[in-house]
Amino acid sequence: MDRRDLHRIGGVLWEIAPSGGMRVPGRVYATPEMLSDLLADNALVQVANVAHLPGIVGYSCAMPDIHWGYGFPIGGVAAFDPAEGVISPGGVGYDINCGVRLLRADLTRDDVLPRIEPLVRALLKHVPSGVGSSGPLRVTGEEFDRVLVEGASWAVARGFGTPRDLELLEENGCLPGADPARPGQRARQRGRDQLGTLGSGNHFVEIGVVDEVYDAEAVGAMGIETDQVTVMIHSGSRGFGHQVCDDSLRIMLDASRRYGIALPDRQLCCAPLASPEGRGYFGAMAAAVNYAFANRQLIAARVRQAFAEVLGAASGEAVETVYEVAHNIAKWEWHVDPAAVAAAEAKGALNGTGTRARPPKPRRLCVHRKGATRAFPPGHPEVPARYRAVGQPVLIPGDMGRCSYVLVGRERAMLETFGSACHGAGRLLSRKAAERLARDRDLVGEMRRRGVVVMAGSRGTIAEEMPEAYKDVSTVVEAVVTAGLAAKVARMRPLGVIKG
Amino acid sequence: MSDVTVDSIDHAGDAGFVLTAPTLTRLFTACAEEMTRLACPAGEVRRALARPIEAEGFDLTELLVNWLSEINGLANAHRELYGHFCVDDLSRADRGCSIRGHADGEPLDLARHCVAREIKAVTFHEAEVREADGGWSARVIFDL
Numbered sequence: 247m248d249r250r251d252l253h254r255i256g257g258v259l260w261e262i263a264p265s266g267g268m269r270v271p272g273r274v275y276a277t278p279e280m281l282s283d284l285l286a287d288n289a290l291v292q293v294a295n296v297a298h299l300p301g302i303v304g305y306s307c308a309m310p311d312i313h314w315g316y317g318f319p320i321g322g323v324a325a326f327d328p329a330e331g332v333i334s335p336g337g338v339g340y341d342i343n344c345g346v347r348l349l350r351a352d353l354t355r356d357d358v359l360p361r362i363e364p365l366v367r368a369l370l371k372h373v374p375s376g377v378g379s380s381g382p383l384r385v386t387g388e389e390f391d392r393v394l395v396e397g398a399s400w401a402v403a404r405g406f407g408t409p410r411d412l413e414l415l416e417e418n419g420c421l422p423g424a425d426p427a428r429p430g431q432r433a434r435q436r437g438r439d440q441l442g443t444l445g446s447g448n449h450f451v452e453i454g455v456v457d458e459v460y461d462a463e464a465v466g467a468m469g470i471e472t473d474q475v476t477v478m479i480h481s482g483s484r485g486f487g488h489q490v491c492d493d494s495l496r497i498m499l500d501a502s503r504r505y506g507i508a509l510p511d512r513q514l515c516c517a518p519l520a521s522p523e524g525r526g527y528f529g530a531m532a533a534a535v536n537y538a539f540a541n542r543q544l545i546a547a548r549v550r551q552a553f554a555e556v557l558g559a560a561s562g563e564a565v566e567t568v569y570e571v572a573h574n575i576a577k578w579e580w581h582v583d584p585a586a587v588a589a590a591e592a593k594g595a596l597n598g599t600g601t602r603a604r605p606p607k608p609r610r611l612c613v614h615r616k617g618a619t620r621a622f623p624p625g626h627p628e629v630p631a632r633y634r635a636v637g638q639p640v641l642i643p644g645d646m647g648r649c650s651y652v653l654v655g656r657e658r659a660m661l662e663t664f665g666s667a668c669h670g671a672g673r674l675l676s677r678k679a680a681e682r683l684a685r686d687r688d689l690v691g692e693m694r695r696r697g698v699v700v701m702a703g704s705r706g707t708i709a710e711e712m713p714e715a716y717k718d719v720s721t722v723v724e725a726v727v728t729a730g731l732a733a734k735v736a737r738m739r740p741l742g743v744i745k746g
Numbered sequence: 747m748s749d750v751t752v753d754s755i756d757h758a759g760d761a762g763f764v765l766t767a768p769t770l771t772r773l774f775t776a777c778a779e780e781m782t783r784l785a786c787p788a789g790e791v792r793r794a795l796a797r798p799i800e801a802e803g804f805d806l807t808e809l810l811v812n813w814l815s816e817i818n819g820l821a822n823a824h825r826e827l828y829g830h831f832c833v834d835d836l837s838r839a840d841r842g843c844s845i846r847g848h849a850d851g852e853p854l855d856l857a858r859h860c861v862a863r864e865i866k867a868v869t870f871h872e873a874e875v876r877e878a879d880g881g882w883s884a885r886v887i888f889d890l
Contacts, residue, residue, distance in 0.1 A: 288872075314757060316871030316887060340867045340889045377785075377856075377864040380825075435823040446864040447890055485822050488866045488889075492815050495870065499808065512808070512870035676756040677863075677890065706862040 247290045249281065258310070258725045259662075262290065267508060268297040270585065273305040273662075275729050277721065280310060283674065292319040295510040299324070300518070301331025303611055304584040307663050309618050310725035311672030311717065315339070317513030320617035320673075323666045325581060326519060328610060332507065333524045334516035335498055335531070337614030338576050340491045342531055343538035344449075344482030345416070345572040346641040346669075347546055348652065350468070351475040351553060352564035355455045358475050358741065361556050362453070366699045366742035368552035369451050373545055375746045376703025377446045380439040383544070390434060391426035393441065397536035398543040406442075406547035407567075413630055415570040416620060419539040421577065425529025429490050437486025437537060442544030444481050446703065446746035448711060451549060452478045452643070454650060454738035464636040464654050464735040468568050476738050477565065478643055478650060479545050481746075482574065483538035490534045494527045519612055528576070535575060542570060568652070569630075569639035571619045573669040579628075580608040587661045613664045621655030621667035621732045629655075640732050644671045644719030646711060646743045647696055651723050651734060658730035667732040671719035677710045684709035693743075702745040711745055750776040755887060760869075762887035766878060770806070771833040773875070773882040774845065777810060778817055778831040781865060784888065788860040791829025794852035799831075802844045806875040809836075809843040810884055814868040817849050825854045827861075863890050 252260045252274070260281075262272035272293040276284055284290055289312050296318055297306035303325045312321035317336025326332055351358075358365065374381045385393055393400045398419025399412055412418050444451065454476045459465050470476065483490070501517035501524075502509055509515060517523035546567065554562025586606040622629050622638040629638045637654030644650045648671075659665050675683065689708050693700045702708050726732050749772065755762035763780055767773040782791065801816045803809030821828060828851030835846045854861070867889040874885045 316760070316869040316889065336871075377861045432819050432823050436819075447866070485866075488822075489819060492819065492867050496812065499804065499870070503804070512873065515870070677761055678754060678756055710863070 247294070248285060252281070258728050262294055264297065267510065268294055270297050270302050270305055272297050272308065274308040274312065275310045275725055277725050280725070284312065287314040289314045289319040293322065295514060296322055296324050298508070298510050299326070299332055299334065299514060299516060300507060301327040303327055307666065309666065309668040310722045311617065311668040311670050313672045315616065317511055318614065318616040321668065322616045323614065323618045323663055325611040325613045325664045328519055328612065331519050331612060332516035333519050333527055333576055333612055334514055334614065335491050335494045335527060336513040336515065337616050338491070338531060339574040339616050340488045341482035341574055342487035342490060342534035343572045344574045345538060345542065345570060346643055347479040347542050347570040348568040348639070348641050349477040349546060349549060349565050350470050350568050351477065351561065353475040353557065353561060354473045355475065355741070358453065362699050362742045365453065365552065365556045366701050366744060368556045369549065369744045370701045370703065372548040372552045373451055373744065374443040375744055379443040379445060379703060381442040383441050384439045385441055386438050390438065393540050394426040394429070394533035394536050395424050396420060397539035401540045401543035401547070406544050411543065411546065411567045414567045414632070415539065416572050419543065421532045421535040423528055424532035424536050426533055428526055428530035429486070429533055430493050433486050433489035433493065436489050437484060440484040440486065441541055442548060443484060444545065444703070444746045445484050446707060449481045449746040450646065451545065451744050452646065452650070452740050453742040454478060454740050456736050457739045458737040460734040460736065461654070467633055467636045468639060468652065468735070469566065470568065470736060477549050478641065479542055479549065480643055481542055481545060483534040484541060486537050487534040490530050494530060497523055498527065531576060535572065569641060571641050573615060573617055573619050576612055576614045578610055579613050579665065581611050581613065581664045582606040582608050582661065584662050584664070611664070615666055617669050618666045619669045620665055621659045622665050623655045623657040623660055640667050642668060642670060642719060642723055645713040645716040646700060646740055646745070647693060647698060647713030648719060650738045651719065652736045653723065653726065653732035654735055655732055656730055659732065663731055667726050668722050671716040671722055673715060674717045675715040680710050680712055680715040683714060684712055698740045699742040700745065707745045752780055757887055760888055760890045762885070764883065764885045766881055766883045768881045770882050771836055773884055774810060774813055774833050774836065775831040777814060777884055777886060778849065779829070781814055781818065781888070782827065782829055785863055785865050786827060786859050786861045789858055791827050792852045793830060793850040795826065796848050796850045797828070799847050799849050800845070802842065804842060806838060806843055807873050809845055810875050810886065811868050811870050811873050813845050814886065818865050818868055827851050827854045827859055866890060
């Protein structure tokens with residue numbers, strides 16, 4: 247695919263016109279400066295590939311942090327009709343319900359800076375991190391089933407956090423429809439001692455400080471202010487989710503052949519949503535989604551433990567959840583067809599602000615987000631009461647050296663992207679290229695000179711996750727804001743990070 | 747001199763390789779060895795235990811991904827590392843292939859094995875097994 251295949255719709259929105267077996271156009275959000283990186287790998291081909299799937303509604307969308315994944319691109323969003331559409335494990339990914347939780351501490355930068363090193367060390371002690379990390383909690387049998395059905399509330403019921411946490415998690419930390427009988431024995435084996443562990447790769451716990459506020463009303467609702475200390479947790483469903491995906495792919499490859507679904511990439515194997523295989527995958531995936539919700543709830547409890555140990559019991563107790571988002575997930579949601587919105591807007595049926603004069607009718611669709619975040623606007627009934635006036639918090643981590651953002655969802659996202667925005671900075675360098683760039687460099691020392699204490703659970707992780715390996719998250723966020731999908735609320739700078 | 751060639755794929759977020767081998771069975775064992783090297787580039791893997799490995803696939807490409815996934819899944823579930831692989835039987839037909847073999851290795855020892863990264867999964871994305879220049883070639887991308 248080259249530049250000629252992209253037609254500029256306007257601003258930061260580009261379209262890939264249907265060709266070959268594509269059933270709908272592809273729509274990509276990117277600044278003109280991002281295009282050369284985008285065209286350098288296969289991410290845009292993957293946007294087009296997703297558009298081949300049966301029952302896809304409107305567009306195959308890609309957020310500005312798009313990069314080359316497998317099956318769907320990372321940053322891909324697609325929604326499917328319940329009768330004609332499919333569900334695909336490749337649209338969710340291996341790390342099912344990988345996501346981000348933001349916590350706030352009742353502390354300022356000056357409270358924490360003198361103790362930042364012991365605090366990061368305490369996080370590394372309390373949150374098992376790195377390759378194959380396992381924790382002290384071992385859950386088996388019926389108790390394991392409860393984790394898969396109850397999600398984060400399983401952890402809260404056992405003293406890891408409070409009911410206040412649950413109100414502030416996407417889906418309240420529990421996706422309905424989990425079938426604990428679906429995941430196989432090996433998935434259960436891989437998951438039994440990994441609850442409350444970070445894992446490896448790009449997973450992290452980051453202590454940050456709010457250094458810029460853009461929306462006073464929204465930060466007020468979130469209980470954060472300039473100079474306040476925050477903690478961001480990025481993890482998912484660990485080996486349990488990976489195995490659920492692996493096992494499901496084999497079933498879906500057979501199902502795709504049985505249902506005569508032509509695949510441009512085997513990783514997009516899928517089954518009709520209404521088929522036994524489609525329902526089976528949803529049940530297994532929802533179980534892994536709930537495992538991940540429980541996992542992050544346990545990690546949050548261990549973050550509180552680390553704060554209490556280093557800064558006193560009151561500091562640990564005062565660590566509160568701001569919000570939590572999932573970014574690898576398939577869910578049933580109500581949305582309008584964005585192509586119908588675009589057609590209506592072209593005819594002047596809707597005004598330019600997104601206020602709906604005669605809105606297309608919302609339909610119940612199965613939305614796949616693979617490296618993308620739900621971004622519901624103010625007033626949406628699924629946004630927690632605390633945030634309903636300002637919009638759903640959208641948590642956007644950057645790399646470990648620059649900054650992260652809190653945004654809120656906007657109405658435009660409901661009209662164009664099935665209520666979705668970006669999920670992070672997006673990788674710029676391959677892991678090998680990052681390793682080459684890091685050779686003979688003291689990255690931990692460099693980060694320390696930038697004011698960030700970094701510790702890692704695995705060898706090699708810091709090099710692979712170096713700041714230069716990622717796009718500048720600020721440019722990604724600006725593209726999302728320019729598109730009107732979300733609005734900026736606050737920016738955080740990192741002070742200390744543990745990597746997996 | 748090695749009977750195998752390996753070229754790495756510079757995937758944006760993950761990693762992969764294109765590997766050639768003189769025979770199909772060698773292709774399967776060499777891909778497994780290379781997958782272990784990707785996770786653990788240094789450190790001897792002793793032959794302290796053996797795990798039987800069985801896999802099926804619609805064609806050779808699916809068979810290879812399923813073979814590697816089975817090895818990776820077993821290693822993760824049992825916290826073991828395998829360094830030596832053997833194919834006892836590989837059969838292929840138009841609509842179904844199967845493989846039977848074993849992986850030899852030992853319990854994972856983080857103090858001795860230099861584990862650089864976790865292989866979350868072996869993907870089907872752009873995976874391919876084909877005959878090439880009198881031998882065999884495989885392309886595999888891993889989720890890290």
